[in-house]
Amino acid sequence: MPFADAAGIRLHYQLSGPETAPVVLFANSLGADLSMWAPQVEALSGRYRALRFDMRGHGASDVPPGPYRLEDLARDALALLDALRIPRVHFCGLSLGGAVGQWLGIHRPERLASLTLCATACSFGPRTNWDERIAAVERGGVEAIADAVLERWFTPAFRAQRPAELARFRAMLCATPARGYAAAAAAVRDTDLCGELHRIATPTLLVAGNADPATPPGRLEELRAHIPRAELVVLEAAHILNVEAAEAFNHALLAFLEEQERAAFGTLGELYGRGLEIRRAVLGDAWVDRALARTTELDRSFQELLTTWCWGAIWGRPGLPRRTRSLLNIAMLAALGHHEELALHLRGALRNGVTQNEIAEVLLQVAVYAGVPAANSAFRIAKEVLHEAGPDRVPADRAAKE
Numbered sequence: 001m002p003f004a005d006a007a008g009i010r011l012h013y014q015l016s017g018p019e020t021a022p023v024v025l026f027a028n029s030l031g032a033d034l035s036m037w038a039p040q041v042e043a044l045s046g047r048y049r050a051l052r053f054d055m056r057g058h059g060a061s062d063v064p065p066g067p068y069r070l071e072d073l074a075r076d077a078l079a080l081l082d083a084l085r086i087p088r089v090h091f092c093g094l095s096l097g098g099a100v101g102q103w104l105g106i107h108r109p110e111r112l113a114s115l116t117l118c119a120t121a122c123s124f125g126p127r128t129n130w131d132e133r134i135a136a137v138e139r140g141g142v143e144a145i146a147d148a149v150l151e152r153w154f155t156p157a158f159r160a161q162r163p164a165e166l167a168r169f170r171a172m173l174c175a176t177p178a179r180g181y182a183a184a185a186a187a188v189r190d191t192d193l194c195g196e197l198h199r200i201a202t203p204t205l206l207v208a209g210n211a212d213p214a215t216p217p218g219r220l221e222e223l224r225a226h227i228p229r230a231e232l233v234v235l236e237a238a239h240i241l242n243v244e245a246a247e248a249f250n251h252a253l254l255a256f257l258e259e260q261e262r263a264a265f266g267t268l269g270e271l272y273g274r275g276l277e278i279r280r281a282v283l284g285d286a287w288v289d290r291a292l293a294r295t296t297e298l299d300r301s302f303q304e305l306l307t308t309w310c311w312g313a314i315w316g317r318p319g320l321p322r323r324t325r326s327l328l329n330i331a332m333l334a335a336l337g338h339h340e341e342l343a344l345h346l347r348g349a350l351r352n353g354v355t356q357n358e359i360a361e362v363l364l365q366v367a368v369y370a371g372v373p374a375a376n377s378a379f380r381i382a383k384e385v386l387h388e389a390g391p392d393r394v395p396a397d398r399a400a401k402e
Contacts (some may be wrong), residue, residue: 194226
């Protein structure tokens with residue numbers, strides 16, 4: 001049984017699938033352990049690597065004292081990724097797990113390739129309801145609320161037609177330590193991300209159950225209204241929709257993941273086309289036209305490599321704004337003394353909205369960390385580029401935001 005030390009908390013996890021495949025991180029509902037995602041592991045096998053874990057207070061993971069905060073649970077997930085040396089994942093979370101995904105999308109988007117938020121919300125109802133549930137668990141254990149929870153988790157038809165599966169989920173729920181359930185329920189009670197949803201820029205799939213009394217489709221519509229890149233799928237199921245409507249859920253999830261993988265990498269032809277478009281936008285049509293016109297059989301493959309991988313695959317990634325990439329390029333090219341490329345990317349930086357003051361601040365960083373001679377040459381080149389551009393083509397300086 002594998003465990004990881006996540007910032008001092010031992011988390012039980014399971015990682016399966018091809019070692020080089022993209023990783024999908026699954027996050028559970030309150031009262032569930034990692035086995036709830038079994039139908040997805042089978043569906044993803046061969047194409048993706050599935051990473052499941054028991055949240056603190058659940059399954060075989062540690063049960064530290066509560067109450068827990070949503071941020072605690074999200075940072076546990078990040079610590080698990082760090083322990084396993086996984087830089088970036090597709091995230092799929094249900095209910096409380098979906099709230100963890102929202103927090104990550106708001107605060108740590110660089111760790112996410114995509115977000116799938118299932119049967120969840122940006123807040124979870126009146127505090128008094130959760131206080132009553134916590135008190136009931138503290139008095140009588142999770143068993144005291146099990147029947148009521150299962151009625152929300154699954155439709156009457158599922159409960160009648162699949163008694164063995166229902167019994168398995170009841171056993172899983174009742175095995176959750178009362179102290180862990182109550183502590184995590186406090187995190188659900190205190191969650192309120194509604195005012196920050198607009199900050200989620202990660203491509204997002206929302207999945208709702210049409211018979212879900214806990215987070216009905218209207219709550220997912222609320223998310224869709226505020227998350228800029230979100231799409232919604234509604235399945236015929238209650239709350240644990242990845243189990244009750246497993247086939248439809250797997251179809252929607254796999255289609256979404258494949259779409260994101262294609263968008264991130266695409267075919268070589270698509271990458272070249274996107275790279276050429278970005279290269280023109282940053283460096284200008286005239287420069288790109290001259291570079292293409294000078295291309296011979298000697299360097300044709302090299303130019304195609306630059307356009308495809310540098311501009312299409314890297315500059316085309318959504319993780320950083322183009323102006324940020326320009327600032328990074330200025331610093332690296334100045335530090336390395338690549339003066340011709342520095343002049344080129346200074347011109348591109350102006351097209352990307354980088355201001356004179358920002359260029360100066362970057363070159364001061366270069367002076368401190370790469371040496372005064374490197375910065376001195378870079379300042380000279382920057383002055384030449386700015387003079388060449390003229391005041392009308394230099395973006396107006398903005399107040400520092402940090």
